[in-house]
Amino acid sequence: MNWITQNLPYIFAGISVGGQYALIAIGYTMVYGILRLINFAHGDIFMVAGVIMVYASATMPMYVSIPLVILTTVVIGVMIEKVAYKPLRSAPRMSIMISAIGVSYLLQNLALYITGGLSQRYPTIPAISKTVTFLGTTTKVVTLVTPVLTILLVTMLVLLIKYTKIGIAMRAVSKDFETSQLMGIRINSVISMTFLIGSFLAAVGSFLYFTNYTGVTPTAGAMPGLKAFVAAVFGGIGSIPGAVVGAFIIGICENIIKGVGWTTFSDAFTFALLIIILVFKPTGLFGEKSTDKV
Amino acid sequence: MSKNVLTLSNVTMQFGGVVAVNNLSLEVNEGEIVSLIGPNGAGKTTVFNVITGVYEATNGSIELNGQTLLSNYPKGKMKKLYAGENKGLYTKTVVKTPDQITKLGVARTFQNIRLFKSQTVFENVLVARHLRRTSNLFTATFKLNYKEEAKMRSETLELLRIVGLEDVKDEAATSLPYGKQRRLEIARALATEPDLLLLDEPAAGMNPQETDDLTAFIHDIRDKFKLTILLIEHHMNLVMDISDRIYAIDFGKLIASGTPDEIQANQKVIDAYLGVTEDE
Amino acid sequence: MLEKSKKKINLTVSTILIILLLFGLYLMELFLSPSNMIFIVLQKGVIYALVAVSMNLLNGFTGLFSLGQAGFMLIGAYTYAIFTIPNEARTAVYQYFGGGLIKFNLPVTISIILAGVMAAVFAFLIGLPVLRLKSDYLAIATLGFAEIIRAIFQWNALGPITNGSNLLRKFPSLDSTGFSKWIQKITCDIFGKTGNVTGATIYAFIASGICIAIIVLLINSTYGRAFKAIRDDEIAAEAMGINLAKHKQIAFCISSFFAGISGALLAMYQTTIQASAFKSAMTYEILLVVVIGGIGSITGSCISSFLFIAASEWWLRFLDAEKYVGGVKVPFLRSGFRKVVFSIIIMAIVLFYRQGIMGTRELTPAGVWNWFKKTFIKSAPKKSKEA
Numbered sequence: 001m002n003w004i005t006q007n008l009p010y011i012f013a014g015i016s017v018g019g020q021y022a023l024i025a026i027g028y029t030m031v032y033g034i035l036r037l038i039n040f041a042h043g044d045i046f047m048v049a050g051v052i053m054v055y056a057s058a059t060m061p062m063y064v065s066i067p068l069v070i071l072t073t074v075v076i077g078v079m080i081e082k083v084a085y086k087p088l089r090s091a092p093r094m095s096i097m098i099s100a101i102g103v104s105y106l107l108q109n110l111a112l113y114i115t116g117g118l119s120q121r122y123p124t125i126p127a128i129s130k131t132v133t134f135l136g137t138t139t140k141v142v143t144l145v146t147p148v149l150t151i152l153l154v155t156m157l158v159l160l161i162k163y164t165k166i167g168i169a170m171r172a173v174s175k176d177f178e179t180s181q182l183m184g185i186r187i188n189s190v191i192s193m194t195f196l197i198g199s200f201l202a203a204v205g206s207f208l209y210f211t212n213y214t215g216v217t218p219t220a221g222a223m224p225g226l227k228a229f230v231a232a233v234f235g236g237i238g239s240i241p242g243a244v245v246g247a248f249i250i251g252i253c254e255n256i257i258k259g260v261g262w263t264t265f266s267d268a269f270t271f272a273l274l275i276i277i278l279v280f281k282p283t284g285l286f287g288e289k290s291t292d293k294v
Numbered sequence: 295m296s297k298n299v300l301t302l303s304n305v306t307m308q309f310g311g312v313v314a315v316n317n318l319s320l321e322v323n324e325g326e327i328v329s330l331i332g333p334n335g336a337g338k339t340t341v342f343n344v345i346t347g348v349y350e351a352t353n354g355s356i357e358l359n360g361q362t363l364l365s366n367y368p369k370g371k372m373k374k375l376y377a378g379e380n381k382g383l384y385t386k387t388v389v390k391t392p393d394q395i396t397k398l399g400v401a402r403t404f405q406n407i408r409l410f411k412s413q414t415v416f417e418n419v420l421v422a423r424h425l426r427r428t429s430n431l432f433t434a435t436f437k438l439n440y441k442e443e444a445k446m447r448s449e450t451l452e453l454l455r456i457v458g459l460e461d462v463k464d465e466a467a468t469s470l471p472y473g474k475q476r477r478l479e480i481a482r483a484l485a486t487e488p489d490l491l492l493l494d495e496p497a498a499g500m501n502p503q504e505t506d507d508l509t510a511f512i513h514d515i516r517d518k519f520k521l522t523i524l525l526i527e528h529h530m531n532l533v534m535d536i537s538d539r540i541y542a543i544d545f546g547k548l549i550a551s552g553t554p555d556e557i558q559a560n561q562k563v564i565d566a567y568l569g570v571t572e573d574e
Numbered sequence: 575m576l577e578k579s580k581k582k583i584n585l586t587v588s589t590i591l592i593i594l595l596l597f598g599l600y601l602m603e604l605f606l607s608p609s610n611m612i613f614i615v616l617q618k619g620v621i622y623a624l625v626a627v628s629m630n631l632l633n634g635f636t637g638l639f640s641l642g643q644a645g646f647m648l649i650g651a652y653t654y655a656i657f658t659i660p661n662e663a664r665t666a667v668y669q670y671f672g673g674g675l676i677k678f679n680l681p682v683t684i685s686i687i688l689a690g691v692m693a694a695v696f697a698f699l700i701g702l703p704v705l706r707l708k709s710d711y712l713a714i715a716t717l718g719f720a721e722i723i724r725a726i727f728q729w730n731a732l733g734p735i736t737n738g739s740n741l742l743r744k745f746p747s748l749d750s751t752g753f754s755k756w757i758q759k760i761t762c763d764i765f766g767k768t769g770n771v772t773g774a775t776i777y778a779f780i781a782s783g784i785c786i787a788i789i790v791l792l793i794n795s796t797y798g799r800a801f802k803a804i805r806d807d808e809i810a811a812e813a814m815g816i817n818l819a820k821h822k823q824i825a826f827c828i829s830s831f832f833a834g835i836s837g838a839l840l841a842m843y844q845t846t847i848q849a850s851a852f853k854s855a856m857t858y859e860i861l862l863v864v865v866i867g868g869i870g871s872i873t874g875s876c877i878s879s880f881l882f883i884a885a886s887e888w889w890l891r892f893l894d895a896e897k898y899v900g901g902v903k904v905p906f907l908r909s910g911f912r913k914v915v916f917s918i919i920i921m922a923i924v925l926f927y928r929q930g931i932m933g934t935r936e937l938t939p940a941g942v943w944n945w946f947k948k949t950f951i952k953s954a955p956k957k958s959k960e961a
Contacts (some may be wrong), residue, residue: 038710087925093709094639095928098865101858102924106917108855113910222854226721229714268725271718278715279703346813396815404813410806412870412934421799425815431824434795435788443796486815 008137010259011252016143016212018251019150023205024228025235025243026157027077027198033174033238034194036093040100041080043225044107045199049073049206050122050216051111057123066125070203077199078192086188104222111218119215128211142211147248149208153201154244161240166193174238223267227254230274236287245285296324298357299490299522300345300400305354306378307337307344307546308368314340315351316546317379322490327516327523329537331530331557333566337546338526339405342492345524346402347392353378355388359489362388363395397425401488403479405495405526409467415478416463420450422485450485456518457481457511473504477511484519491515493525497532505529509536534558542566580940587939592783599776604761608770615884617748617778621839623879624782626863627789627872628832633861634870634934635793636825637805639713641857642700645720646830648852649696650689650837652727655742655847656735657685663744668737675734682751686781686838693834694827696723701826705819717854727849736849743846748774748839781839785832790872792828801825862920866930874932886916 004011024046031039052072056065084103088096128142161167169190172180181187209224210216228243231250235242250273254266277284300322307315315337322328330338343349345356347363352372355365367384368376390398410418423446429439437443454460457477462470467478476496483491496512497505509532516523527533533540534554542550542557544566550557557563599616606612625643632638657680659667668674680688704715726732728739736742748754749772757773792798800821803811812818841847863882867874893912897904923930935941 036710038714084921084925088928091928094633094869095924097639097710097713098861099921099924101861102917102921105855105858105862106914106921109910109913109917113908113914117910219853219855226714226717226854230718233711233714264725264729268722271722274718275703275715278707278711282707282711348809348813391817392809392812393815393817396813402813404810408807408810408813410803410810412806413802417799417802421796421803421811421816422814424796424800424803427796429796431792431797434797435792437791437795439796446796482814 005136007256007259008135009139010255012134012137012139012143014252014255015248016146016208016251017255018248019146020205020209021224021228021231021251022150022244022247023153023201023208024224025231025247026154026201026240028229029232029235029237029240029243030170030194030198032232034170034177034191035085035089035096037085037096037100038229039198040097040225041084041103041107042198042202043221043223043228044104044111045073045077045080045221046202046206046209046225047111047216047218047221048076048107049199049203050210050220051115051120051218053206053210054115054120054122054216062123062125066207069207070200073203073206074196074199077195077202081191081195086191108218108222115216115218117218119217121215122210122213125207125211128208140212142208146208149204150244153204154240157197157201158240166190170194227267227270230270233274234277234284236284239284239286242284242286296326297359298322299324299326299359300524301357302341302345303355303357304380304383305341305344305351305356306376306380307340307349308352308372308376308378311375311377313377314546315344315543317354318543318546318548320541320548320551322522322524324522325516325520326538327512327525327536329533329540330524330526330543331528331533331540331563332543332549336543336566338543339494340546341543342402342494342526345395345492346400347390347395350389352376353380353384355384358395358398358400361398363390363398363400364388393425396486396488399487399489400492401483401486401490402492403476403483403494403496405498407472407475407479409475409478409482411468413467414464415459415467415470416450416454418467418478419453419482419485420446422482423450425486453481453485456515457484472499476500476508480511480515484515488519488521490522490524493523493527495526495528497527497529500529502531505532508532512536583943584938584940591939596776596779599779600757600771603771603773603775604765604769606770608772611888613775614887615880616775617843618840618887619880619883620778620782621836621843622860622863622883623876624785624839625833625836625860626867626875626879627786628829628836629860630864630867630869630872630875631789631793631801631832632825632829633864635798635805636801636822637808638705638822638825639709640716640826640829641713641854641861642697642716642720642830643833643860644852644854644856645716645723646693646697646833647837647840647856648720648723648727648849649693650834651841651847651852652736652742652837652849653689653692653834654685654838654841655745657688658682658745659742660744667742667744668734670740671733671737674737682746686835689838690831690834693837694831697827697830698823701823705822705826717857720852720854720857724849724852739848739850741846741848742841745841745845747845748772748777748842751777751842753777753780778839778843782836785835786872786876789828789832793872797821797824862924866920866923868930868932868934870934871930871932871936873937874930874935877937878931885919886912890916 024042027042028039031037049069053065053069056068080103084099085096088099128140128145130141131138132141134144161170169185170193172185173187173190227250228247231246232243234250235246250270254269257266257269298321302318302320305315305318306313318341330341332338340349344351351364351366353367356363365384365386365388368381410421427442429442433439454463457480459474459478459481470478497508500508512523515521537554539552540554540557541548542563549562549566550560602612625647629643632640656676661677661679665673700719704712707715727736730738754773754777758768758771761771762768800816803814803816804818804821808818863878864875866882867878890912893907893915894909895907897907
């Protein structure tokens with residue numbers, strides 16, 4: 001019991017970070033489900049949302065800048081697909097992955113240029129930056145808001161995928177790209193929709209994530225991005241509930257490790273976990289198995 | 295009586311709940327050409343994949359020249375799921391990987407041609423000599439194996455001459471016409487020095503003239519390389535012409551076996567191909 | 575017979591070119607100022623060429639999409655540094671760790687080889703679980719391992735060996751090897767003074783050149799053919815009796831071995847190293863070098879390394895400096911703009927020029943001669959550039 005009270009802040013932080021990872025992880029898992037592509041640039045889109053927020057909030061009130069950030073992030077995300085991935089759709093898998101790495105490199109360098117390489121102070125979003133006391137622990141409101149908001153958004157997304165026309169199309173495309181194309185599904189709009197949702201959630205995630213940190217740097221997206229990807233693999237790539245569960249597990253474990261005092265290894269742990277999963281259960285917790293035909 | 299080269303005993307291959315090959319037993323004797331026929335989806339290619347170790351059979355055993363290539367029984371999830379026969383018959387597990395099986399003398403071609411796309415005709419065959427090398431990484435890198443290397447090259451050239459691809463040896467493998475690609479696949483398989491050659495639909499997509507050529511070609515290489523051949527084919531003319539014996543399967547189960555004449559007269563085979571009219 | 579004579583031409587011309595090149599480098603060291611940009615480009619370029627070629631062996635020739643290169647370079651760089659820091663300098667370098675645990679030195683050459691061996695040993699251990707994974711999963715797993723390696727080397731508990739997250743320095747650099755003493759002595763004997771000659775560039779070229787030559791030999795051997803077979807079609811390769819696990823492991827370990835050596839050379843070039851520099855961004859850079867040169871082309875990787883380094887360190891430098899033309903500030907030019915332009919160029923190559931500079935072809939003297947004949951002497955028979 002004593003252990004729990006001592007570690008409660010870390011567990012809270014874990015749940016909160018887990019929710020933020022979950023929002024990013026959905027972008028990875030959906031894109032992978034449809035295009036079989038690890039969108040290496042997704043973490044950087046998340047970072048870009050942070051950078052835009054810094055500049056938007058400097059000149060505009062919160063109620064304008066938040067929607068504006070979401071809108072621009074979504075536009076950038078969809079544009080990237082159109083420019084960098086669409087022309088390579090029939091190319092070997094390696095080419096499109098390299099293109100993703102190239103986009104990541106470009107976004108980081110652009111951010112470096114614009115911010116001048118200095119860490120930019122992230123604005124305080126009044127509603128979620130306040131400090132509250134919960135179960136005897138002091139924490140920011142964002143810690144409590146994140147899991148709730150995450151669950152809410154994910155539920156909406158699952159409903160969207162299950163019941164709407166575009167959702168059904170998405171599922172069909174992820175099952176069989178070519179056949180669904182032949183069945184008259186407009187593949188381009190499905191893919192755009194996927195990137196739209198992914199970027200939207202990444203933007204929301206960035207508000208929650210960066211509120212906990214003092215600033216945004218051009219490489220700030222790389223690590224959370226990779227971790228969210230690991231979460232997606234852990235849950236079974238292509239599966240949205242899987243990504244969410246994976247993200248929470250990773251977020252909590254990572255913060256407990258920090259709590260124990262092994263901060264150096266909190267990143268390494270995530271990758272160790274990744275490798276263990278890939279070796280023993282490559283399909284993750286909820287993934288489906290696919291085999292090559294000889 | 296000539297000796298057994300390949301023996302399959304009670305081989306069952308089950309994927310999840312689907313039994314693709316069910317309790318199949320067959321044997322192929324030295325120097326024979328044996329065909330495996332059956333309607334589409336009967337499990338013929340699966341049999342090849344099981345023999346060559348691409349799939350691990352769920353139950354049964356496979357022997358090559360008296361050596362066990364595979365022996366397996368339902369384990370793990372399959373314990374409960376297993377729907378085949380002879381469940382308790384095998385207790386030993388031997389699983390050889392495809393490369394080990396090739397080394398022991400089984401070579402194959404593929405139904406949907408699988409050549410090394412970026413390489414020339416010559417290189418495609420040359421790489422198949424790799425498994426008979428005596429050089430190691432060090433001697434190979436520093437060209438201390440130049441004698442063996444020269445021998446590999448001359449043998450490859452000789453093989454290409456025999457199969458009639460010498461004149462196109464420097465062309466990209468995938469630029470060849472379909473029939474020649476099939477021939478190249480056979481040449482590549484021969485380069486591994488097999489005892490048993492498995493041909494998966496070698497005449498697919500060929501016209502009657504090409505099919506006749508292929509029949510002669512298969513006879514020819516059988517005699518020249520002292521091979522035993524097991525083949526899958528849909529061209530019944532070719533099958534009836536070439537085979538010493540035929541096994542017919544449907545839904546993974548053996549439905550008939552015997553000489554071409556016997557198979558042609560077998561009612562079950564006819565039913566399997568033409569379908570049975572029920573009720574009347 | 576034509577084949578043989580072509581080989582002979584290639585060999586002779588290559589030898590002559592190499593001798594000329596080394597002599598040229600010597601003359602450059604003799605006559606140019608040591609702060610000339612060309613030396614940075616040549617030294618860093620040739621080290622990048624080695625690591626790019628080692629990555630190409632894996633990604634281009636064996637078809638294993640691995641992103642662990644920075645991790646193996648880190649192992650190499652640290653191994654080299656740890657074993658070569660002079661004993662008298664250790665107290666200063668390991669100031670937070672009581673002078674460190676290791677109290678002995680190894681010669682430079684042996685340390686460089688050991689750097690490769692250590693990287694290969696790590697690669698072997700990492701390869702056991704991850705090489706069974708398919709393309710993109712392999713990429714992410716190797717990337718993950720590189721991050722883990724970085725965390726381990728920065729771990730304070732290993733400080734007595736790795737110096738934790740602090741710099742390692744004072745180890746012999748490119749211009750303070752036995753070779754540079756030798757070449758200075760010779761210069762002194764001939765010209766009566768050593769001038770600016772340090773042999774640094776020549777040393778980097780010889781060390782990287784030997785390594786690249788070994789990789790080329792390997793690729794042209796029966797093992798190299800097996801690697802290419804695996805790249806083209808794993809199932810068919812296995813059916814041809816090629817043991818996938820073993821051959822992938824060989825390619826992975828050898829690639830890492832040379833990445834380790836390039837890490838050691840990079841340490842010698844930089845004179846100080848720190849684990850935090852070996853990020854995944856470094857691997858991405860090397861990957862982009864490989865892509866620009868052409869995945870599956872050794873000469874392509876070499877050419878593009880020099881171009882990459884020259885462009886990023888030299889030719890595009892002006893983009894980073896603010897500039898006024900007639901009192902008006904030129905727009906966009908300021909710190910960081912170079913990298914933006916650079917990444918746009920790279921994206922353009924990735925999207926519109928996917929084959930890179932060389933595709934999968936190689937540049938050989940005979941090939942160049944044929945091309946020359948074809949272009950300038952019209953009557954010559956049509957021949958491909960490939961050799």
